[in-house]
Amino acid sequence: MRKGPLVxxxxxxxxxxxxxxxxxxxxxxxxxxxxxxxxxAGLAKVVAGSSVRWVDxxxxxxxxxxxxxxxxxxxAVIIWASLPKHCRELTKPVAAKDYWDRGWFRRYxxxxxxxxxxxxxxxxxxxxxxxxxLKEIGDKYSxxxxxxxxxxxxxxxxxxxxxxFYLAKKRPDLELVPVYVDNMTRILPKxxxxxxxxxxxxxxxxxIWLENGEPKxxxxxxxxxxxxxxxxx
Amino acid sequence: MDLLHASxxxxxxxxxxxxxxxxxxxxxxxxxLGVVISCLLIATGAGQILRRQPDSSVNPAIVQAFIRRVxxxxxxxxxxxxxxxxxxxxxxxxxxxxxxxxxxREFITxxxxxxxxxxxxxxxxxxxxxxxxxxxxxxxxxxxLFSILIPVYGFLFIAARIAVAGDxxxxxERIAKIQAGLYICVYSLSYAPALLYLTDWTDxxxxxxSTAGLLFYFLLIAQLSDLLHFVCSRLLGKNVxxxxxxxxRTWEGFFAGTGVTAVVGAMLSLTGATPFxxxxxxxxxIVIAVMGAAxxxxxxxxxxxxxxxxxxxxxxxxxxxxxxxxxxxFAAPVFFHLTRYYFTTASG
Numbered sequence: 001m002r003k004g005p006l007v008x009x010x011x012x013x014x015x016x017x018x019x020x021x022x023x024x025x026x027x028x029x030x031x032x033x034x035x036x037x038x039x040x041a042g043l044a045k046v047v048a049g050s051s052v053r054w055v056d057x058x059x060x061x062x063x064x065x066x067x068x069x070x071x072x073x074x075x076a077v078i079i080w081a082s083l084p085k086h087c088r089e090l091t092k093p094v095a096a097k098d099y100w101d102r103g104w105f106r107r108y109x110x111x112x113x114x115x116x117x118x119x120x121x122x123x124x125x126x127x128x129x130x131x132x133x134l135k136e137i138g139d140k141y142s143x144x145x146x147x148x149x150x151x152x153x154x155x156x157x158x159x160x161x162x163x164x165f166y167l168a169k170k171r172p173d174l175e176l177v178p179v180y181v182d183n184m185t186r187i188l189p190k191x192x193x194x195x196x197x198x199x200x201x202x203x204x205x206x207x208i209w210l211e212n213g214e215p216k217x218x219x220x221x222x223x224x225x226x227x228x229x230x231x232x233x
Numbered sequence: 234m235d236l237l238h239a240s241x242x243x244x245x246x247x248x249x250x251x252x253x254x255x256x257x258x259x260x261x262x263x264x265x266l267g268v269v270i271s272c273l274l275i276a277t278g279a280g281q282i283l284r285r286q287p288d289s290s291v292n293p294a295i296v297q298a299f300i301r302r303v304x305x306x307x308x309x310x311x312x313x314x315x316x317x318x319x320x321x322x323x324x325x326x327x328x329x330x331x332x333x334x335x336x337x338r339e340f341i342t343x344x345x346x347x348x349x350x351x352x353x354x355x356x357x358x359x360x361x362x363x364x365x366x367x368x369x370x371x372x373x374x375x376x377x378l379f380s381i382l383i384p385v386y387g388f389l390f391i392a393a394r395i396a397v398a399g400d401x402x403x404x405x406e407r408i409a410k411i412q413a414g415l416y417i418c419v420y421s422l423s424y425a426p427a428l429l430y431l432t433d434w435t436d437x438x439x440x441x442x443s444t445a446g447l448l449f450y451f452l453l454i455a456q457l458s459d460l461l462h463f464v465c466s467r468l469l470g471k472n473v474x475x476x477x478x479x480x481x482r483t484w485e486g487f488f489a490g491t492g493v494t495a496v497v498g499a500m501l502s503l504t505g506a507t508p509f510x511x512x513x514x515x516x517x518x519i520v521i522a523v524m525g526a527a528x529x530x531x532x533x534x535x536x537x538x539x540x541x542x543x544x545x546x547x548x549x550x551x552x553x554x555x556x557x558x559x560x561x562x563f564a565a566p567v568f569f570h571l572t573r574y575y576f577t578t579a580s581g
Contacts, residue, residue: 049338189348196354197334199342 036112041081041088044074048187049199052082055233056206057177059084063142064207066091067164068179069157069227070146072188074195075181079144080113082202092116093144094133116143130166144179147223151190157228160220168210168219175207178223180230203230258317261506262446266317268504269310269453276303305557306456313452317445322429323370325448329426330366336418336555336562337362343539344410349400353391357411361387362419369423372430373579379427383420388412417532417562418555424565425451431569433578439508446506451521451568454498455561458522459529462490479533482526491522508576520571521564528563532556 044050068079076093083091097117100110110117116136118129137143145167147160168176182201208226210219258266280300284293316325341354361383368379392408428448434440466486474482498518499511509517532555573579 049342183342185348186342186346186351189351192351194352194355196341196351196358197338198354199338 036108037114040077040109040113044077044081047195047197048074048078048184049197050078050082050202051199052202052204053233054204055230057204059087059204060175061087061090062175063137063139063173064091064175064177065164065167066142066144066177066179066204067147067223067227068144068181070148070151071181071185072151072190074188075146075184076115076144077113078181078184078200079179079202082204087142089114090140091142091144092136094118094146128166130163130170133163133167134170147220157224160224162216162220164223165210165216165219172210176209176223177207178205178226178230179203180205180227182231203233205230205233258314258445259443261442261504262317262449264504265446265449265453265501265506266310266314268501269449273303273307273310277307302460309452309456309557313449317449322426322445325429325445326366326370326426329369329422330363332554332558333366333419333422334358334362336422336553336558337414339553339555340414340418341411343535343541344414346407346410347400347402349398350395350407350411352398353394353411356394357387357391357415361390361415365419365423366426369427369430373432376579379423383415387415387420391415421562421566422558424569425561427569428565428572431573431577431579434508435576435578436508439576442505446504447508447572450501450507451565452561453501454494454518454521455525455564457497458490458494458518458525459560461493462486462522462526462529465489465493475530478530478537482530487526491519491526494518494522508572517568517571521568524564524567525560528559528561531563532559 066079068075076095080088080091080093091114093113093115095110095115095117097119100106100115100117116133118132133143133145145164147164148158149161150158152158164176167174180201180203182203183198184200186196187198187200188195205226208223214222276299280296280303283296284300312328313325316328319325337358346354365379365383368375368382371379391411395404395408395411425448428451429444431444431447432440462482463486466481466483469485469489470481470483472484473480474484474487495515495518498521499515501507502509502511502514507514507517
């Protein structure tokens with residue numbers, strides 16, 4: 001593998017001298033710099049008027065799992081856009097494969113946002129979501145996940161699914177950073193497709209880790225607390 | 234070929250024509266702008282001197298607030314001056330549209346609405362707000378529709394649209410909140426750029442001048458009265474008007490500030506940027522000062538109810554757009570109507 005320029009705008013990987021540009025997907029996958037990603041990030045920031053706060057926490061390029069409350073379709077984009085550029089390049093939002101792999105446009109969007117598509121239907125022993133997520137992030141990338149599983153109604157956080165616990169157990173070195181996204185339910189509620197441009201907030205909290213021998217339910221409750229506590233800071 | 238030539242020459246000459254007829258920054262406005270810029274230079278200098286004084290009796294937090302305020306005024310003056318150099322009032326209308334849009338955003342963000350209001354809000358943001366400013370830009374010919382679109386048709390529509398959405402919980406409260414936001418942030422504020430389109434002045438001498446001076450005069454008096462109320466309250470204040478709403482606004486400050494504003498207004502009329510003679514200008518300044526104070530009080534009441542310090546609390550602790558324009562929002566319709574009734578022939 002060597003790298004080379006493609007019409008001056010991006011680095012494309014070459015495989016045995018042949019550029020890997022056989023289809024759109026491949027281009028988006030191989031192109032290190034794309035225009036759609038920053039454009040979408042900017043657009044989402046404008047639409048959601050988001051302000052970012054780091055509470056007892058700082059942006060860092062070390063490997064992290066950002067876990068957040070899930071209230072709207074653009075949550076992942078907003079969190080991703082709220083990260084500084086050098087962190088954003090190393091961060092992959094997790095998206096449901098059954099939704100984001102349908103149609104070329106959604107696939108294209110998912111690729112430009114650096115998203116990893118996780119199968120939540122076709123789960124097998126060696127292809128569990130946690131396994132494939134860990135494989136995707138390797139020892140370089142961070143991930144944005146929504147442990148509630150699906151969007152809440154905006155008033156209360158749902159109980160967290162156990163994925164976060166197994167992630168923490170398999171990779172105890174990852175920093176688990178709680179994120180609270182405020183007001184997104186009102187900007188784009190469940191079942192609506194037109195956003196109303198109100199102002200939102202993205203709050204990053206201090207990282208947590210799985211304690212030695214901490215039971216699953218205790219950990220999940222603690223993680224949920226870490227997110228909901230950010231609402232009031 | 235001829236057609237191409239004709240259309241090309243139209244395109245080329247159009248901006249030139251516009252520049253001759255509608256250039257906003259004329260001599261009188263220029264003088265007014267000059268006065269403001271010199272005042273700002275003095276204020277900036279004073280701020281810097283105060284900051285460098287190591288053991289002054291002035292509270293450093295107040296000096297910092299003062300410097301920040303002066304900086305905001307520089308920004309406002311610069312934006313307005315640049316807009317006025319664009320040879321069409323439409324630029325100013327667009328500027329005020331953006332301010333309205335952002336203020337409404339802050340207002341609705343702090344106002345609890347329910348999921349059932351989502352579509353209504355979409356209409357409010359993307360149909361009613363732009364429509365109001367399109368009517369402003371259409372000038373005096375659309376005055377009637379401009380003045381009733383939101384408070385008549387808009388308000389009826391909001392009530393009906395929320396009812397259709399099917400959520401009856403706190404129905405009246407929700408309608409009132411959205412209507413109040415639209416009324417204050419969009420309808421009232423849109424009277425400020427509408428000043429640019431006033432015509433048929435009873436004073437023939439003023440007809441040759443640019444109305445940009447009038448808008449600038451209005452904004453200046455509104456901001457100045459806000460500052461004077463604050464300063465006079467600090468210097469003379471004893472009886473606080475409503476301690477639960479604003480702890481620093483006093484009756485003494487209100488009367489003294491309004492009086493000083495009237496004097497400054499009378500002097501500013503000498504620049505010739507307004508159709509007013511000195512005593513008319515003094516009366517107009519009093520009206521703006523009183524309405525401005527009323528606006529600040531009303532908007533503070535909403536803030537206190539929602540338990541926030543500023544509308545911009547969401548945005549990194551800065552004061553929001555709405556905190557800066559609350560006085561203008563309340564004063565603009567009154568100033569517009571008084572000017573239109575008494576200084577133009579449009580009211581018949």
